[in-house]
Amino acid sequence: MTDxxxxxxxxxxxxxxxxSVTHTWEVPVRREERDGLTALVFHSGGGIYPIVTIxxxxxxxxxxxxxxxxxxxxxxxx
Numbered sequence: 001m002t003d004x005x006x007x008x009x010x011x012x013x014x015x016x017x018x019x020s021v022t023h024t025w026e027v028p029v030r031r032e033e034r035d036g037l038t039a040l041v042f043h044s045g046g047g048i049y050p051i052v053t054i055x056x057x058x059x060x061x062x063x064x065x066x067x068x069x070x071x072x073x074x075x076x077x078x
Contacts (some may be wrong), residue, residue: 038056
């Protein structure tokens with residue numbers, strides 16, 4: 001695991017198949033590199049809530065930036 005960065009997100013909502021909803025606030029999120037993919041790892045730290053890991057390819061990262069209203073300039077970000 002290299003190039004790990006950490007930040008906080010305001011909150012995470014987890015919905016299970018039985019329609020229960022759990023909210024966790026001020027959740028640490030780490031960015032890790034795994035097998036050539038970017039992983040966003042959300043963890044409440046309390047052990048009560050699950051760890052959620054989202055694996056993103058390069059194209060997924062660009063799509064997420066655009067989905068959040070940002071722009072991606074391939075001449076700057078290569």
